[in-house]
Amino acid sequence: xxxxxTLNKILKVLAYFFIIMFFLFPILxxxxxxxxTNDEILRKVPTIIFSPTFDNYIALLKGxxxxxxxxxxxxxxxxxxxSFILSSCSVILTLILGIPAAYAFARYKFKxxxxxxxxxLSFKFAPALLIIIPLNLYFTKMGLYDSYxxxxxxxxxxxxxxxxxxxxxxxxxxSEDIEHAYRLDGHSWFKSFWKISIPLARPGIAxxxxxxxxxxxxxxxxxxxxxxxxxxxxxxxxxxxxxxSAIPYGLIAAGIVxxxxxxxxxxxIIQKYLVEGLSLGAVKG
Amino acid sequence: MKIxxxxxxxVLTLPALLVCxxxxxxxxxxxxxSLQRYNLKMPHMKGFIWFDNYVRIFTDASFWNTIQVSxxxxxxxxxxxxxxxxxxxxxxxxxxxxxxxxxxxLILPLMIAPAVASLMWKLMINPNFxxxxxxxxxxxxxxxxxxxxPSTVIFTLVLVDMxxxxxxxxxxxxAGLRALPRQPFEAAELDxxxxxxxxxxxxxxxxxxxxxxxxxxxxxxxxxxxDIIYALSQGGPGESSMVFQVxxxxxTFQYTNIGKAxxxxxxxxxxxxxxxxxxxxxxxxxxxxxxxIA
Numbered sequence: 001x002x003x004x005x006t007l008n009k010i011l012k013v014l015a016y017f018f019i020i021m022f023f024l025f026p027i028l029x030x031x032x033x034x035x036x037t038n039d040e041i042l043r044k045v046p047t048i049i050f051s052p053t054f055d056n057y058i059a060l061l062k063g064x065x066x067x068x069x070x071x072x073x074x075x076x077x078x079x080x081x082x083s084f085i086l087s088s089c090s091v092i093l094t095l096i097l098g099i100p101a102a103y104a105f106a107r108y109k110f111k112x113x114x115x116x117x118x119x120x121l122s123f124k125f126a127p128a129l130l131i132i133i134p135l136n137l138y139f140t141k142m143g144l145y146d147s148y149x150x151x152x153x154x155x156x157x158x159x160x161x162x163x164x165x166x167x168x169x170x171x172x173x174x175s176e177d178i179e180h181a182y183r184l185d186g187h188s189w190f191k192s193f194w195k196i197s198i199p200l201a202r203p204g205i206a207x208x209x210x211x212x213x214x215x216x217x218x219x220x221x222x223x224x225x226x227x228x229x230x231x232x233x234x235x236x237x238x239x240x241x242x243x244x245s246a247i248p249y250g251l252i253a254a255g256i257v258x259x260x261x262x263x264x265x266x267x268x269i270i271q272k273y274l275v276e277g278l279s280l281g282a283v284k285g
Numbered sequence: 286m287k288i289x290x291x292x293x294x295x296v297l298t299l300p301a302l303l304v305c306x307x308x309x310x311x312x313x314x315x316x317x318x319s320l321q322r323y324n325l326k327m328p329h330m331k332g333f334i335w336f337d338n339y340v341r342i343f344t345d346a347s348f349w350n351t352i353q354v355s356x357x358x359x360x361x362x363x364x365x366x367x368x369x370x371x372x373x374x375x376x377x378x379x380x381x382x383x384x385x386x387x388x389x390x391l392i393l394p395l396m397i398a399p400a401v402a403s404l405m406w407k408l409m410i411n412p413n414f415x416x417x418x419x420x421x422x423x424x425x426x427x428x429x430x431x432x433x434x435p436s437t438v439i440f441t442l443v444l445v446d447m448x449x450x451x452x453x454x455x456x457x458x459x460a461g462l463r464a465l466p467r468q469p470f471e472a473a474e475l476d477x478x479x480x481x482x483x484x485x486x487x488x489x490x491x492x493x494x495x496x497x498x499x500x501x502x503x504x505x506x507x508x509x510x511x512d513i514i515y516a517l518s519q520g521g522p523g524e525s526s527m528v529f530q531v532x533x534x535x536x537t538f539q540y541t542n543i544g545k546a547x548x549x550x551x552x553x554x555x556x557x558x559x560x561x562x563x564x565x566x567x568x569x570x571x572x573x574x575x576x577x578i579a
Binding site: 012015016019020022023024026027029030033041042043045046096097098100101103104105107108110113116118119120121122123125126127128129130131132133134135137138153156157160164169172214217218219220221224225234235236238239241242249252253256259260263264266267268271274275278279280281282283284 | 291293294295297298300301302304305307308311312314315318372373376387389390391392393394395396397398399400401404405406407408409411413414416419448451452453456457460461464495498502505506509511512515516529530533534537538543546547550551553554557558560561564565568571572575576
């Protein structure tokens with residue numbers, strides 16, 4: 001009995017070890033790599049003992065890389081800036097479009113309401129290219145190719161269903177009686193919506209906005225197809241590094257670290273809400 | 286100003302509806318394109334050809350290869366992610382400090398863009414300095430080719446997909462496990478029911494709605510996976526990892542054959558729509574259930 005429980009313990013420790021190695025070691029390793037020189041990275045036996053350097057980050061911030069072939073310009077900071085613009089604007093637009101709709105779906109039973117809600121949900125699961133290929137041709141014709149506006153609009157495909165369905169759940173949790181009582185005092189619908197419903201659902205709205213931000217930030221395919229390097233976010237920018245062969249590997253790692261810091265930070269802040277967000281409101285955390 | 290009570294919800298949903306219409310227009314355009322001979326390099330050849338594009342792709346061996354690769358990829362990712370995710374959820378189910386910390390840390394890969402995650406793995410499996418090559422050499426596997434060999438490319442892609450998305454299944458199931466009622470377990474404890482019996486007869490059936498929702502969710506995303514595959518192998522070597530969306534991407538931008546690419550995407554959409562239908566039903570049930578408890 002006791003030997004089997006020791007065996008159990010050993011197996012458990014091993015399981016923890018492999019889980020940590022598989023899921024967390026890669027993040028740690030890339031982080032360490034971003035402080036290494038190319039020579040240190042290229043060592044035959046990888047080691048965690050090295051003299052850390054900030055050169056990779058400095059080069060990215062300055063936008064100039066010195067390679068054996070001369071000084072090369074990189075516009076990675078521009079990519080990060082683009083990511084911020086695209087993700088924030090997408091979230092703002094989603095809030096404007098989604099909050100009233102989420103409220104309507106939560107409060108009123110109306111003809112076609114569920115159908116509309118599910119149609120919007122189904123956008124999340126439609127193949128991206130099905131919609132982007134024609135859009136690409138439209139945008140080119142309309143002169144919208146390569147504009148923030150066009151991208152922000154397409155980003156609604158991901159952010160709108162997400163926000164709509166999560167916030168709908170939060171509005172459903174707000175008691176209708178409080179709203180009624182407030183309106184019996186002679187306040188208008190808009191006032192009760194603005195002063196009662198939204199503040200009560202605010203933590204949920206804030207968390208789902210941040211989840212939308214993360215998803216917009218992590219999107220890759222929309223900007224790959226609908227934008228040139230001028231407006232492309234970090235996801236596309238980072239990938240173009242690997243094709244430019246002269247770029248030192250430590251610099252790519254530094255680029256990766258910079259690109260994931262915002263999303264990882266946000267994720268840690270809202271981790272309590274993540275389960276609910278990721279399951280579109282179906283599972284409570 | 287008084288707005289008709291019946292119209293009011295529609296007014297509230299109108300802005301979102303406009304976006305809907307804006308998305309539905311390109312959708313129908315794509316369906317229309319799929320019925321046309323439409324190659325950007327040969328604009329004068331453009332014309333309506335009914336289902337010729339569909340007939341052509343379904344008589345084309347490389348499209349069947351695409352279907353096969355996509356289904357293989359989906360099957361492997363969903364099955365392995367479910368098994369691993371369930372295992373981790375069970376391991377972390379007890380609320381101890383280290384389980385709580387690990388539960389939070391394990392979400393991190395999921396929050397990294399899949400395209401960037403692929404880039405990370407590219408740096409770790411590089412033939413010259415990849416740290417995973419080193420690990421493999423420690424257990425006697427030398428010169429593992431990863432994504433550059435047709436026989437291991439799917440393994441590599443599935444591994445990266447698992448790295449990113451297993452946490453998704455894990456946190457859903459973990460939330461499910463922790464929300465399960467205690468009574469059946471306590472009763473089983475009193476009766477001295479063995480552990481495996483408890484697992485298969487109590488835990489698993491009660492967790493089933495969560496498992497089903499998580500799996501359908503992953504299936505829907507997996508069959509359409511683009512980022513990871515585009516970033517890591519671009520469908521190659523040869524066509525050994527050519528999935529739907531990568532194939533449609535190359536058909537559009539390399540061969541400029543819009544009609545054919547649109548037809549492929551409509552086929553994928555049909556598959557996704559079917560899955561989505563099943564998923565939404567299941568997801569709705571689970572949503573109603575958790576809402577009922579709350």
